[in-house]
Amino acid sequence: MAKKEKIRRPKAEAPKGFRDYFGAEVTERKAMLDAIAKVYHLYGFEALESSAVETVEALGKFLPDVDRPNEGVFAWQEDEDAEWMALRYDLTAPLARVYAQHRNDLPTPYRRYAMGPVWRNEKPGPGRFRQFYQCDADTVGTASVAADAEICAMLADTLEAVGIARGDYVIRVNNRKVLNGVLEVAGLSGDDKERERGIVLRAIDKLDRLGVEGVRALLGAGRKDESGDFADGAGLKDEQISVIMTFVQANETATRILEKAATDEISLGFGGSNQIRAMYAADPQTQRPAGGDSVSSGYRSTVTLGHLGEIVGTSIIGLEGVSELKQIANLLEAQGYGPDRIVIDPSVVRGLGYYTGPVYEAELTFDVQNDKGQTVQFGSVAGGGRYDDLVTRFTGQAVPATGVSIGVDRLLAALTAKGRIDRTPRGPVIVTVMDRDRMADYQSICADLRKAGIRAEVYLGNPKNFGNQLKYADKRGSPAAIIQGTDEAARGVVQVKDLILGAKLAQEASLEEWKENPSQSEVALSDLVPFLQKLLA
Amino acid sequence: MAKKEKIRRPKAEAPKGFRDYFGAEVTERKAMLDAIAKVYHLYGFEALESSAVETVEALGKFLPDVDRPNEGVFAWQEDEDAEWMALRYDLTAPLARVYAQHRNDLPTPYRRYAMGPVWRNEKPGPGRFRQFYQCDADTVGTASVAADAEICAMLADTLEAVGIARGDYVIRVNNRKVLNGVLEVAGLSGDDKERERGIVLRAIDKLDRLGVEGVRALLGAGRKDESGDFADGAGLKDEQISVIMTFVQANETATRILEKAATDEISLGFGGSNQIRAMYAADPQTQRPAGGDSVSSGYRSTVTLGHLGEIVGTSIIGLEGVSELKQIANLLEAQGYGPDRIVIDPSVVRGLGYYTGPVYEAELTFDVQNDKGQTVQFGSVAGGGRYDDLVTRFTGQAVPATGVSIGVDRLLAALTAKGRIDRTPRGPVIVTVMDRDRMADYQSICADLRKAGIRAEVYLGNPKNFGNQLKYADKRGSPAAIIQGTDEAARGVVQVKDLILGAKLAQEASLEEWKENPSQSEVALSDLVPFLQKLLA
Incomplete structure (x- = not known):
């Protein structure tokens, strides 16, 4: 029997790490992006759509996550003499290029929003794809922390607009300057302390997962993780560790102070104990403070910031940071954004190395089951901060900017988990x-x-x-x-x-x-x- | 004086052939895409979003325009052993891959729409960019010409939904089988006649621009174009040229027949002369036929198709094509889509080599000024057709499919030209x-x-x-x-x-x-x- 000639056929497969989205998967995401864009627009931001392709030179080396230096881009070169081009890996690097290119035609400040896919050339994993959506809003060209405060308020409005109920999220605000002040006080500000600073920042960032003792171990001798591997610590002295831990726990301390003030154990010294006492009087039903999350942000932030001020006491940059946080807290309070929505929280670090001032992160606080069947808080869906140096590499001038990026797929997963998306297919x-x-x-x-x-x-x-x-x-x-x-x-x-x-x-x-x-x-x-x-x- | 050290700064420029879209440019396009998606959805089509990246193997060699074989894709390879990947150059090649990959899970027929950017690695020119939007709807898995008719009707509805008034557009329908029949009758169907067929198809496609005499010259000895360059002709004999020109002019002939029938010079033989006469009686104001474009598609298509049937008389494939066009005309007539919206037009060729049956094209018929200040019809904004062989390369099976692609930027330009888009900026x-x-x-x-x-x-x-x-x-x-x-x-x-x-x-x-x-x-x-x-x- 003659051997049948075999025809070589192409594989009908999306490239590894890429996937297809069908029907409601597409329209639900679109509906969510539309809702987000509507809020951004209401806040005065204008749409920008830059191309998916940039020159590698323009993209620069701003890959966002310093924890994973192997993270890369999809890049190519037409021929040996041609310029390298690449797919954008986020929406911030293209914004820097666009602003530098068009700055003479754009208004100052320039407020823009952008949404669309970005691409990462990294090892794909379960639920981790090499193309995914981002949705950003940034204000370029103003050093005013009113811009940061505004973006925090807008982020709260946005989460509620897409269907996250008040109480199911919190936006935590910190300031890198405070962090730098604390590092200075702890004697970790020198050029020779880069390794230690890195370990400290990453340890703080993991507070949720490791707990206070885990973080303390990483600041000192190190710790063995669940898999039995040993993670080297920063090797700090006890006094240094104490400074940093006081800082990290400043928010919990503030809560304790407020609770004590409510029962008159201590005096706050700025009036208002009676009001706080009323709010914190135990509710007979729940045995929790009656005021719950509605404690006036004025009192809470005053206490937290007073405490932070003490910690960074001798550091100019630290005090500047505390002052900025105070302004942000006041602006938000004036617009009615209380600690049920936005809180000052010293444990927020944000991975990005380029943040220079206020940083903020939106966390969803409701419980979900994780892959291992454990009940955990849903966690972060958006974050951002001030990055005053991003445009400098193009123009030589420092252009202050601040902005937020929403993790579109995470937020969509959250809405699905909360049953806010009707998954019943409705065909023709x-x-x-x-x-x-x-x-x-x-x-x-x-x-x-x-x-x-x-x-x-x-x-x-x-x-x-x-x-x-x-x-x-x-x-x-x-x-x-x-x-x-x-x-x-x-x-x-x-x-x-x-x-x-x-x-x-x-x-x-x-x-x-x-x-x-x-x-x-x-x-x-x-x-x-x-x-x-x-x-x- | 010490020479100042020069810092090498990256150029703040979008890559050549790419551009940024600001504010209303983004939101206007979005509003138009939303309006299109709404009609597609109403017609039962489901959204699909495949990734921007495909393997080069899956994309294949289906670059759409055979006139420009140098047209290419943006492609890269991770390392020497890795698979080549590329940015999609249209939405049809990814559809073929998606359908082949997921065919067991998808309904049959599979009706999907897709919209998004595509990328072409071609020399950019004025108004021609290397990233642009497409917006497609395709029905995969049915050989019924009802699917083709439906897409023509949907295209008419879509144009009106985005703001093109009835009378400002026409959808022309032809069938590649009729064309093949004509080529067969003209003795051009052999494998050795590929060169001639190519010249003939391209010549017909240029009828609008070259006129009847220009096309006739290209079918024969060739012609000198405006720049003085000589374009080789197909070198056909007079009888062959006559067959093709009769075909190309079948629509004009039908109009003449209908006009003569209206004045009773000839009898149509299928009844209705009186009605036609009434429609074509000259309007005393305009001196144009009173019925204008509202001539019943039944009569018009019967006349056109009868004439086409005569031309392809001895060709099986040709008669099949005429029969399919007849079915399409009947289906559209039954739904009230008259020749003021959709006409059978033998001069429609469509560039794509892969079309195998009905082809259709939407043209905007209002006048605009071209770059040279001349008044011209706006022209084509969308087109498509049946391409029964596209999935075959993956699966070995022929899966019939038909679909349309809207040129989003062209349509947006048309709406702007018609003043249908309010360009007044409305800031906060x-x-x-x-x-x-x-x-x-x-x-x-x-x-x-x-x-x-x-x-x-x-x-x-x-x-x-x-x-x-x-x-x-x-x-x-x-x-x-x-x-x-x-x-x-x-x-x-x-x-x-x-x-x-x-x-x-x-x-x-x-x-x-x-x-x-x-x-x-x-x-x-x-x-x-x-x-x-x-x-x-």
Whole structure:
């Protein structure tokens, strides 16, 4: 037997680390992006869409996560003499290029939002893809911390606009200058202390996961992690560790101070103890402070910031940071953003090396099950901060800027987890084909439905097997199928199969109910539109 | 003097052939894409978003325009052993890969729409960019020409939905099988006639530009173009040229036949001459046929198709093509899509080599000025057709498919040319900063406006120079500026500058009017929202 010649066929596969999004996956994300854009626009930000491709030179070395230096870009070169080009890895590097290029034509400050895919040439993992969406808003060209405060307020509004309820999120604000002040006080500000600073920042960033003792160990001799590997510590002295830990726990300390003030154990010294006492008086039902999260941000931030001021006492940069945080807290308080939405929190570090001032992070505080079945807080969905040096590499001038980036896929996952997205597929009404010579009639029925705004289509597969037509309607999640044979056509009627009711009956109905077939109705063609409008309502 | 050390700075430039889109450029395109998606969805199509990156193997060699074989893709390889990857150059090649990959999970037929950027590695030119948007809808898995007819109807609905008025566009439908039949009759179907076929197809495609004599010359000995270059002809004999030219002019012939029938010079033989006569009776005002474009598609297509049937008389494939066109014409007529919207037109060729059946093209018929100041029809904005072989290379099976692609940028340009897009920039209300210590108050005013849905922002630049704040408001296209100094704050009022009226007065007002300063009003803070709502209405 002659060997059959084998044809080499291309693999029908998305490249590794890339995926396809179908139907509702696309439209749900779009609806969320539209809601975000609406808030950004309301705040005066203008849309910007730069190209997906940049020169590698323009992108620079600003890969955002210093923890993973191997993280890379997708880059290519036309030929040996040509310039290297690459896909953008975020929306901030292109903003820097755009602002530097068009700065003479753009208003100052320049407020822009951008949304779209970015690409990372990193090892893909479960749920980690090499193309994903970002959604950013940045204010370029102002040093005013009012810009930072505004972005925090906008972030709160945005989360609520997409469907995260108040109480299910908190925006934590810190300032890199405070952190730098603390490092200075702890004697870690010298050029020779870069290694120690790195370990300290990463340790603080992991407070949630490692707890106070874990962080303390990393600041000192080091610690063994769950897998048994030993992570080297920063090797700090006890006094140094003490400074940093006091700082990290400043927020908890503030809470304790407020609670004590409520029971009159201490005096706050700036008045208001009575008010705080009223808020913190234990609720007899819950045994939790009655004021709950509605404690005035004025008191809370005053306490936290007073405490931070003490810690950085001798550091100019640290005091500058505390002062900026104070301004931000005041601005937010004036607009009614209390600690139920936005809090000053010294444990926020943010990974990015380029932040120079205020940093902020939005966390979702409700519980979800993680991969291992453990109950955990959903965690971070957005973050940002001030990065005054990003444009400098193009122009030589320092242009202050601050901005936020929303992790679109994380936020979408959160909305799905909270059941805020209706996952019931709603397909089109299917006009079935009983008689293929009457295709024009079926198309006309369909055209009339569409004119009335009803999503509809004629079955366009092989109509021979009617069962296949209904299977198709089922697969599409169709709410109804329209059937018109020769007899019905002669009488000017159609049969309407209510597929939602039909599916329900198939699961629940008794034989009697089933026989009555309440899910199928004969409807005059002239009544079809109102009949379906009622069925779809 | 010591030579200053020169710092090498990256160029702040988008890569050659790429550009940035600002503000309304982004939101207008988005609004148009939303309107298109709404119609596609109404017709039962589901969204699909595949990744921008594909393996080069999966993309294959389907670059769409055979006229430009140098056209390429942006491609790269991680390292020497890795697979080549590339940016998609259209949305059809990814659809073929997606369908082949997921065919067991997708419904049959699979109706999907997709919109997004595609990338072409070709020489950029004026108005021609290397990244641009496409917006496609395809039905995969049905051989029924009802699918083709439906897409033509949907295309008409889409153009009207985005703002192209009926009468300003026409969708021309042809069938590659008819064309193949004509080539067969003209003796050009052999494998050895590929060169001739290519010249013939390209010549027909240029009918609009070259006219009948130009096309005839290209079919024969060739012709000198405007630049004096000589283009080789197909070298056909007179009989061959005659067959093809009869075909190309079949639509004009049909019009002539209908006009003659209207004046009773000839009999159509299928009844209806009276009706046609009524429609074509000259309108006394315009001296044009009174029926104009509303001539029943039934008569028109019957005449055109009868004529085409005569031309392809001996070719099986040709007759099949005529029969398919007849079905399409009937289906469209039944849904009320007359020749004022969709016509059978034998001169439509479409560049793509892979079309195998019906082809269609949407042309905008209104006049615009071209680059040279000449008045020309706007021309093609969308096109598509049946391409039954595209999935075969992955699976070995022929999967019939048909679809349309809208040239998003062209359509946007058309809407702009027709004035259907309001280009007046509408920026946010600007709350100015008179006293930088009162930033919290200004932010509060702003927060109240936003809560009422009024787009607003506080000026975040350096507030020292008040003129700069108003210049900023002007640059943003702000409708109003809010001013509150210490005096106004004490009285609980603000000054509102109506910047639209102000700009108008600056151009038109007399000195008297100017002195009255009607563009500035003092408004109680509590009345600010309704005052601005009225101003913005």
